[in-house]
Structure formats: structure tokens, C-alpha cells
Amino acid sequence: MAALFYEPSTRTRLSFEAAMLRLGGKVMGTESARRFSSALKGESLEDTIRVVENYADVIVLRHDKEGGAERAAKVSSVPIINAGDGPGQHPTQALLDLYTIRRELGGIDGVTAALIGDLAKGRAVRSLAYLLSKYAVAKIYFVAPPSAQIAPDILAHLGEHGIAYELADELGAIVPLVDVIYQTRIQKERYTDPEELARVQQGCYTITSATLAAMKQSAIVMHPLPRNDEIATEVDSDPRAAYFRQARNGLFVRMALLSMVLSH
Numbered sequence: 001m002a003a004l005f006y007e008p009s010t011r012t013r014l015s016f017e018a019a020m021l022r023l024g025g026k027v028m029g030t031e032s033a034r035r036f037s038s039a040l041k042g043e044s045l046e047d048t049i050r051v052v053e054n055y056a057d058v059i060v061l062r063h064d065k066e067g068g069a070e071r072a073a074k075v076s077s078v079p080i081i082n083a084g085d086g087p088g089q090h091p092t093q094a095l096l097d098l099y100t101i102r103r104e105l106g107g108i109d110g111v112t113a114a115l116i117g118d119l120a121k122g123r124a125v126r127s128l129a130y131l132l133s134k135y136a137v138a139k140i141y142f143v144a145p146p147s148a149q150i151a152p153d154i155l156a157h158l159g160e161h162g163i164a165y166e167l168a169d170e171l172g173a174i175v176p177l178v179d180v181i182y183q184t185r186i187q188k189e190r191y192t193d194p195e196e197l198a199r200v201q202q203g204c205y206t207i208t209s210a211t212l213a214a215m216k217q218s219a220i221v222m223h224p225l226p227r228n229d230e231i232a233t234e235v236d237s238d239p240r241a242a243y244f245r246q247a248r249n250g251l252f253v254r255m256a257l258l259s260m261v262l263s264h
Helices: 009-024 045-052 069-075 092-107 123-132 152-160 196-202 211-216 244-262
Strands: 002-005 028-030 059-063 080-085 112-116 137-142 165-168 182-185 221-222
Touching: 002 009, 002 045, 002 196, 009 059, 009 080, 009 152, 059 069, 069 080, 069 137, 080 165, 092 123, 092 182, 092 211, 092 221, 112 123, 112 211, 112 221, 123 165
Parallel strands: 002 028, 002 059, 059 080, 112 137, 112 182, 137 165, 182 221
Antiparallel strands: none
């Protein structure tokens, strides 16, 4: 497995590497491809893929531009796994999120979820919303400041699949209604306008012990990680805090994915 990461990663890269090693394979690659590969010399992504495919049976790619994985797949003779493409999609994160919801709650059908935070630039919530549309979920709440709200293409997709949703900029009234609180961080690295970033930071939310007190006892708190200050550390000891179990689930889901891809 060749891991080409043009953006920083801890959980995704290491869980893919651990998954491949546990399956008996080997790994190679770089965690900073923009700085430590021929991309620094001006080599195109397509040319990089055409070279790396000669050395590996599968390529796990995280690219800094939306659509990077699709570009790579068009020229590659080996499978490309999208490990995140800029603000676009993060499909393997969504797979492990679905697995976590099913494992924690016993199923996905009938679940009500609140996706919270920087929804405009967060790829994890985009992919999760797409995959939730494949199930009979009860409702999805998108909770964000107006300038960081989910993109229209996601809402159009949910509408086409008959999924009920609601946009909100206040969290308090929604907390008691949901089975899943899916918190996300502000994607600071994707903002070029300091004023826009400040508006998003001012309008976002922190999960605290007060949030836990208002939640259902059966509900869970998830986060794709890394977190900054959007979930207080006091939440970590609550059994409903599922985010570290969620991260561990990434290993199992990625083992399954690699096994499926390499068995063909």
C-alpha cells in the first residue's frame, strides 16, 4: 500500500497503515507529499500516480484539492482510496462513522442526528450526510452559523432521497431531540479571510457537561477528530462520549475496505 498524503493526517494515515500491516501487507509513502515529493518540483498529481502505481497494489490518497481522488483514479491502473480531498469528501471516515452509529446504537434506521460546526468546509460531514441518505433516518439537523452552513448540493441530495432535515444556528433546543451529536472543528486552514474565520468562530458551539445533562441517556457524542476546544475535556469520561471508540473503529473498517479492494 502506498500512502500519499498531501495534507496532514494522524488517524486516517496511521489507521490505514495499521490496517494494511494487520492484513499481512506492507506500506510505504509520505505524510507531507506537497513538501517531500516531486510535487515540490512541479510534478502533476497524474504523473505522480502513474509512477507510484508501478510500486504498489493500492494507493491511499489524501489530496488538498477537491476532486483529487477522482483525477487520480482516472489515470491509475491500481485502486485509489480517497482518504480526503480538500473540502470535498472523506468517504472512509463516513463508513467508520456509520459503523460507529450502528455499533453504539444498534442500528441506523430511525436515528436522528445533529451535524454541528463548520459544515461548509468540513468534508467529513458532507460524506456522512450522503451515506445517511441511504438509510431510513428520522431527521438530520445541520447546526452552524449561517456563513458555515452545509452546502446546497448536500441538501438537494437529501431532498431527492426523501430525508427530512432542518437548518439551525442554535444548538440548545436540538440537543434533547437527537440520538447522535456529531461535532466538528472549525477548518481554520481553509480560510483565507480572517474576518470570515472570526465570524465562524464566534458562532460555533462547545459541547460541555451542560450539553450532556440535556442529552438523552441513550445518545452519543461523535467527532471525526482532531478536536480543538469544541468538546470540553470534561466530556471525555462520560460513557456517551464515543469519539475515541469511533477512531478505533477506523482501523477495522479500513481493514475490511483494503481486504475487499485487494481481493479482486
